[in-house]
Amino acid sequence: MITLTEENYIKAIYHLGKYGREMVNTNSIAEALDTKASSVTDMVKKLAEKEYLNYKKYQGVILTEKGKGIAVNIVRKHRLWEVFLVEKLNFTWDEVHEVAEHLEHIRSEKLINELDAFLEFPSYDPHGDPIPDKNGKFINIDKIALSHSEIGNVYTCVGVKDTSSHFLKYLDSNKIGLGTVIEVLHKEPFDNSVKIKFNTTEMVVSQNVAKNLFLKTV
Amino acid sequence: MITLTEENYIKAIYHLGKYGREMVNTNSIAEALDTKASSVTDMVKKLAEKEYLNYKKYQGVILTEKGKGIAVNIVRKHRLWEVFLVEKLNFTWDEVHEVAEHLEHIRSEKLINELDAFLEFPSYDPHGDPIPDKNGKFINIDKIALSHSEIGNVYTCVGVKDTSSHFLKYLDSNKIGLGTVIEVLHKEPFDNSVKIKFNTTEMVVSQNVAKNLFLKTV
DNA sequence: ACTAATTTTTAGATAAGTCTAAATTTACAT
DNA sequence: ATGTAAATTTAGACTTATCTAAAAATTAGT
DSSP, rough: OOOOHHHHHHHHHHTTTTTTTTOHHHHHHHHHHOOHHHHHHHHHHHHHTSSHHHHHHHEEEEEEEHHHHHHHHHHHHHHHHHHHHHHSSSOOOOTTHHHHHTTTTOHHHHHHHHHHHHHHSSBTTTTTTBBTTTTTTTOOOOOGGGGGGOOEEEEEEEESOOOOOHHHHHHHHHTTTOOOEEEEEETTTTEEEEEETTEEEEEEEEEHHHHHHEEEEO | OOOHHHHHHHHHHHHHHTTTSSSSSSHHHHHHHHHHHHHHHHHHHHHHHHHHHEETTTTTEEHHHHHHHHHHHHHHHHHHHHHHHHTTTOOOOTTHHHHHHHHTTTTOOOHHHHHHHTTOOOOOOSOOOOOTTTSSSOOOOOOOOOOOTTTTOOEEEESSSSHHHHHHHHHHHTTTTTTTTTEEEEEEEETEEEEETTTTTTEEHHHHHHHTEEEOOO
């Protein structure tokens, strides 16, 4: 049996290692989980023992296929619950993360597959992140950050990188959401800010914002 | 902060003590939670310390108002989730208990109140048990067990005492459910079995069944 | 290549919740 | 009233996940 703590370690390692593709070092795991490096060392030894990951002393860890399977399933549950909270229970996109952190650990195949069906098999969560299906398959669209957009092009906003409440509320207050159509007017080399236009509004956003807003070409 | 384990102890004590009205002894708690009496002693000391219950050595425990509040809130969450699972996710009434045992511990005021509204403020769960509102108030109907019914009277089935999968599946297979209208034809003094009639069907049910089926007068 | 700084691991300690086995208290039968 | 059975508590130990402090290994700068 896998514990809640183990699931949280696996999830963190999955995200830190670019969806289980890269090695992850001890300190970054400690930081992500707000714990100490020594605790991480203990836990990764246990997770290696259980074959959720491969661990090389002083080198870091990388998830096994088994570990990735666990991680993808948690991501699926997290994102489906987020859709449920926003679409059925009137949560805003900046409120869902915390509750979903708990709901994602409920273990019931039937629960999650029925929830998936109830929500009509959504492919993306409220932040634009893809939701794996029951076989772990993602439908990924090509998306770029606003910071990597081209001047003069028109894009649709399809996701965010930063899902913090602060950032999402900033977007809300400026009437930017998923689906918003944005034209890139100017990029300021001095501070990497970007001037954009949407719904007749023109505004300048900082580099920080530009790096955290994902677009696809229209 | 209250832990998941503490919540489970409080819930068990609430049910064992007739909704927090009676003293509960150590062994019955141990049995209910599938643990040892010595573990219970340790835990009730801690719960007494935190003022969720009053504990008298060798005498047993009884919940405080604070403890009852915790218990009622867990019951509310458990039963609302059960309604959700049956009404929205195609669970049967014998499948919901296990999953609800986990969902009941998710802590979010907004989640549970929005769920309540989404389900249109149900007053009873799929087994006929009353669901407290956000202030902890129950809407309780007078109900009697089939074993205490009167011959010749007609009743509506409004609940079950035993919520085990075995019993519920037995009722399903005999087409008895909440809302079924039942006439009591005969009570056999020898073995306390009861002969009933519903939807043109006549059948004899054992004392065990009769004690676990709740009715209200039509 | 060698020292210095950083990262990681080890060792030993702590807290929560549990267990077994022994001791204590209460309840009951005669 | 007294001895025995049943219930309960205490004492000491174990496990999981964590921590601090010290030791060891790796990486970087010159």
